[in-house]
Amino acid sequence: MSAAIxxxxxxxxxxxxxxxxxxxxxxxxxxxxxxxxxxLAFTGFSAGPGVAGLSAHLLHxxxxxxxxxxxxxxxxxxxxxxxxxxxxxxxPRFLPNDWxxxxxxxxxxxxxxxxxxxxxxxxxxxxxxxxxxRDKLHVGYLAAIVAASNAGGSGSVVGDTTTTMMWIDGVxxxxxxxxxIAATVALCVFxxxxxxxQQRYSPIVKDAxxxxxxxxxxxxxxxxxxxxxxxxxxxxxxxxxxxxGDFPFIGAALWAALLVTAGWRSPDFRLLPEALRSSAFLLAxxxxxxxxxxxxxxxxxxxxxxxxGFVSAVFDNIPLTAMALEQGGYDWGMLAYSVGFGxxxxxxxxxxxxxxxxxxxxxxxxxAWLRQGWHVIxxxxxxxxxxxxxxxxxxxx
Numbered sequence: 001m002s003a004a005i006x007x008x009x010x011x012x013x014x015x016x017x018x019x020x021x022x023x024x025x026x027x028x029x030x031x032x033x034x035x036x037x038x039x040l041a042f043t044g045f046s047a048g049p050g051v052a053g054l055s056a057h058l059l060h061x062x063x064x065x066x067x068x069x070x071x072x073x074x075x076x077x078x079x080x081x082x083x084x085x086x087x088x089x090x091x092p093r094f095l096p097n098d099w100x101x102x103x104x105x106x107x108x109x110x111x112x113x114x115x116x117x118x119x120x121x122x123x124x125x126x127x128x129x130x131x132x133x134r135d136k137l138h139v140g141y142l143a144a145i146v147a148a149s150n151a152g153g154s155g156s157v158v159g160d161t162t163t164t165m166m167w168i169d170g171v172x173x174x175x176x177x178x179x180x181i182a183a184t185v186a187l188c189v190f191x192x193x194x195x196x197x198q199q200r201y202s203p204i205v206k207d208a209x210x211x212x213x214x215x216x217x218x219x220x221x222x223x224x225x226x227x228x229x230x231x232x233x234x235x236x237x238x239x240x241x242x243x244x245g246d247f248p249f250i251g252a253a254l255w256a257a258l259l260v261t262a263g264w265r266s267p268d269f270r271l272l273p274e275a276l277r278s279s280a281f282l283l284a285x286x287x288x289x290x291x292x293x294x295x296x297x298x299x300x301x302x303x304x305x306x307x308x309g310f311v312s313a314v315f316d317n318i319p320l321t322a323m324a325l326e327q328g329g330y331d332w333g334m335l336a337y338s339v340g341f342g343x344x345x346x347x348x349x350x351x352x353x354x355x356x357x358x359x360x361x362x363x364x365x366x367x368a369w370l371r372q373g374w375h376v377i378x379x380x381x382x383x384x385x386x387x388x389x390x391x392x393x394x395x396x397x
Contacts, residue, residue: 006043006293009035013288014314017348018366024348025277028284035288045291061290063248064318067161068286069279070251071119071229072355074258076275077267078225079123079359084268085218088131092205095132101204102141102195105129106148110187113152113159116226117250118340121159122149122352126359129198136202142363143373144194146353147344151187151383154340155180155333158233161351162321163336168241169325171332171396178333179340181390186341186383190375197372221261228257278358282351289316300329302393306384308335309342313349317342331394334387341383344376 013031017024039045040054047056082088095101105128113121125145129137153159155177157167163176198204232253236244258267297320298304312320317339324330324339343350347357347369357363370377 006035006038006291009038010288010292013285021364021366024364025281025284028281028288032284032288035291039291043293046293046295057291061287063245064161065283065287066248067251068283068351069276070248070255071117072279072282072351072358073272073275074225074251074254075117075120075123075355076271076278076358077258077269078120078222078254079127080268080271081218081222081225081265082124083127083130084265085215085222086212087214087219088128089212090208090214091128091132093208095204097204097206099192099195099199099204101132102129102198103191105132106144106191106195107187109145109148110152110183113149114156115158115230117158117229118149118153118160118350118352119355120226120229121152122146122356123359125149126356130359132205133198133202134205137360137362138194138198138201138372139363139365139368140372140375141194141198141201142356142360143344143347143369143376144190146347146350146356147190147341147373147376147379148187149352150341150344150350151183154183154337157237158230160336160340162317162339164233164237165318165321165325166332166336167237168244171325175332175396176336178331178387178391178394179337182334182337182383182387183341184383185386186379189379189382190373193375194373215265218265221265224261225254225257229254274358278354282348282354285348286316286318290319292319294319294323297323297327300324300327300331300395302331302334302388305330305334305338309338309380309384310345312339312342313345317350329395332396333391334384334393337383337387341380345370345373345380 013027016027020027036054040050045053045057047053095104109121109125112124122145129145157163157173157176166176167173229250233250236249308320320339324335346366347353347363363369
């Protein structure tokens with residue numbers, strides 16, 4: 001009964017965010033405090049009861065939370081470097097002048113996310129879209145940018161936190177690549193209607209401004225920061241896997257690179273307060289989800305893996321992945337797609353969605369996201385069924 005109450009509290013937090021999205025941060029922080037107080041008073045934590053149990057739980061989660069904080073805030077500044085380089089304004093020279101230009105942009109986000117973190121891919125994609133659509137983005141297209149970033153990261157062990165966790169745990173990167181079958185199908189399913197929505201809402205800019213001067217120094221900085229983050233991620237997970245959970249290496253590397261290069265072009269630190277607000281919202285949800293008394297997932301199967309995609313839209317996919325790795329017996333490529341792409345179905349279902357909605361607050365409406373981004377849900381289902389039809393359920397031990 002006590003466990004049921006905890007899920008009711010968490011469900012109430014999610015319902016509050018869905019109904020009162022303008023107060024999402026306050027609801028998320030209030031929900032975290034409420035769940036923590038309930039567990040302190042009645043049920044305790046997985047690490048033990050009382051304050052000692054809460055302290056041990058926070059000690060276990062701090063690396064994940066610190067990495068997310070570093071990535072969300074750091075990539076917000078990095079996206080601004082991209083914007084101020086004026087490179088996005090050059091895109092109309094290379095993109096088609098109709099709705100296919102919007103689809104090509106989504107495909108570019110998909111490719112970027114395969115080797116960048118999906119947060120970075122979503123923010124860079126949003127920055128480029130802002131330039132070519134005169135700062136008027138349809139909510140359905142925002143959902144598509146998030147979906148493209150999550151889809152592109154789902155088959156790469158450096159493209160998403162969940163796939164990186166699988167890599168650390170010994171899952172072969174080749175096995176995870178299977179997710180790209182579903183992800184590519186999904187891109188085609190949501191990309192076409194989303195691009196058409198956006199073209200009707202605000203047509204793509206047909207020509208780049210005359211006399212456009214690109215700032216190459218900012219582009220070099222962007223490249224250096226991304227190389228630092230990717231390099232540390234690969235090095236730690238390939239050579240020091242036992243230490244990967246001891247320190248937020250990726251977030252620290254990202255910020256170190258931003259600060260080292262600040263002498264060339266200073267990041268716009270005025271963006272930090274809003275970036276930290278968005279980060280606080282996601283961290284509150286992640287920490288609350290980690291406190292839920294979920295100790296075992298359903299028996300691994302194609303049906304249960306499919307269901308996890310919908311769960312990940314409202315329940316953080318990091319603890320879901322951790323439990324799946326502990327349980328074993330999953331088709332890891334199918335799971336990577338489900339928990340990676342599934343979060344795209346809600347704006348707060350993935351870190352990429354939260355980060356992008358920090359730039360475009362109009363996306364912080366569950367009703368608008370579901371109504372105008374309906375194609376993401378359809379794409380998830382079609383992509384999953386395509387993967388199941390082509391490769392079947394192939395669990396790995």
